[in-house]
Amino acid sequence: MTQHIHSIQNPRIKKAAQLRKRRGREKQQRILIDGQRPVEQAATSQLKIREVFGLADELIRYESIVKSLESAGAEILSLSPAAWSRVSYGDQSAGLIAVADAPDFPLEQLTLTPDGLLIVLEQIEKPGNIGAILRTASAAGAAAVIITDPATDLCNPNTIRSSIGSLFTTPVAVTTGTKARDWLNQHPFRSLTARVDGDATYTKTDLTGRVAMVLGSEASGLSADWEGPDTLPVVIPKLGTNDSLNVSVAAALMLYESRRQRDTQPSMNQG
Numbered sequence: 001m002t003q004h005i006h007s008i009q010n011p012r013i014k015k016a017a018q019l020r021k022r023r024g025r026e027k028q029q030r031i032l033i034d035g036q037r038p039v040e041q042a043a044t045s046q047l048k049i050r051e052v053f054g055l056a057d058e059l060i061r062y063e064s065i066v067k068s069l070e071s072a073g074a075e076i077l078s079l080s081p082a083a084w085s086r087v088s089y090g091d092q093s094a095g096l097i098a099v100a101d102a103p104d105f106p107l108e109q110l111t112l113t114p115d116g117l118l119i120v121l122e123q124i125e126k127p128g129n130i131g132a133i134l135r136t137a138s139a140a141g142a143a144a145v146i147i148t149d150p151a152t153d154l155c156n157p158n159t160i161r162s163s164i165g166s167l168f169t170t171p172v173a174v175t176t177g178t179k180a181r182d183w184l185n186q187h188p189f190r191s192l193t194a195r196v197d198g199d200a201t202y203t204k205t206d207l208t209g210r211v212a213m214v215l216g217s218e219a220s221g222l223s224a225d226w227e228g229p230d231t232l233p234v235v236i237p238k239l240g241t242n243d244s245l246n247v248s249v250a251a252a253l254m255l256y257e258s259r260r261q262r263d264t265q266p267s268m269n270q271g
Contacts, residue, residue: 002059006080013079016053016087016099022153025102031155033098033165034089040065041165042100049074051099055084058094066096074098089157102155107146107173107183116143117258118189118212119251122177122226125151125217131162132248134170140255144171148180151217177225184212191231193222194250196243198235205234207258208265215247215254 005013018024019032030050033042036058042049043065052069056078059066070076079087087097119137124130130152137145147154154174160167175183184191189212192205207213214231216222221244236250245253 002076002078004078004080005083008082008086010083012051012077013083013086016051016097019099020157022156025153025155029102030099031102031160032087032157033100034095034157034161035097035164036062036065036095038160038163038165038168039069039096039098042098042168043069043072045168047103047168048101049098050101051075051077053077053079053084053087053097053099054095055079055081058096062096069098089161103168105147105154105172105174107175107179110144110146110171110173112187113143113210115209115262116189116211117207117255117262118142118144118146118184119255120146120148120180120184120191120212120214121247121251122148122214122216122222123151123220124215124247125219127152127156127158128162129246129248130154131159131164131167133251134159134163134166134172136248136252136255138166138170140252140259142170142255144173146180146212147172147174148177150174177223181225181230185230191226192254193226193231193233194254195222195233195235198233200232200234202234202236202254203257205232206261207254208261211258213251213254213258215251218244218247 025031033039049069052074059078066076119142134145189210191212191214193214214226236253
């Protein structure tokens with residue numbers, strides 16, 4: 001049964017609004033999923049959705065997904081415009097918002113495939129960049145994304161929103177750089193590190209087979225954790241005066257070059 005909330009002082013509205021801050025998410029062990037498409041993506045995952053908020057017209061508009069979530073145990077709450085503005089992002093005037101249990105991202109639960117393509121992100125600061133990379137990784141068919149030593153909360157609403165919900169449908173793990181590198185060597189993966197002074201051009205490097213592409217922050221690049229004989233530094237050529245690309249752009253170029261190679265040739269490392 002749909003409940004109706006009119007006041008911004010309602011305890012549920014206050015608790016949901018607190019989830020926009022990391023402190024609130026950590027305290028409640030819940031997250032806020034902002035937008036119709038991210039909510040739909042979350043509904044197809046194993047995530048436990050507890051509440052769904054929407055304006056009355058929007059709940060009718062998305063009746064199918066709302067009924068599905070209600071059948072799965074979510075409470076449906078119809079909000080007044082004032083209450084909606086308290087929990088929604090910016091000046092958003094439509095869509096759905098969900099509250100869900102905070103997910104775990106254990107490295108050990110990643111499923112391995114013989115030719116798995118991974119993206120490893122070290123200390124990426126901006127939630128929007130992480131979200132964009134998750135979205136591209138999903139589109140390019142990456143097996144997983146590993147976040148090492150994160151500099152931001154992976155369940156930041158901006159990450160979820162910019163990923164269009166790919167955070168919930170793409171396998172993701174969070175760990176330290178040391179554990180990630182050990183895990184990659186054990187399975188084993190070839191680790192290709194994106195560096196401005198890389199030895200090989202990415203388009204001339206074999207990106208097929210079991211490969212991990214490792215990218216660092218735009219401010220400081222990759223740490224010394226990703227140096228050594230078991231890594232291959234690669235470079236994306238730049239013709240202008242800037243010496244680096246936005247990390248989400250660099251990830252997209254490398255992912256789709258790998259996709260192109262996989263679609264047109266067998267791995268030089270297979271057999």
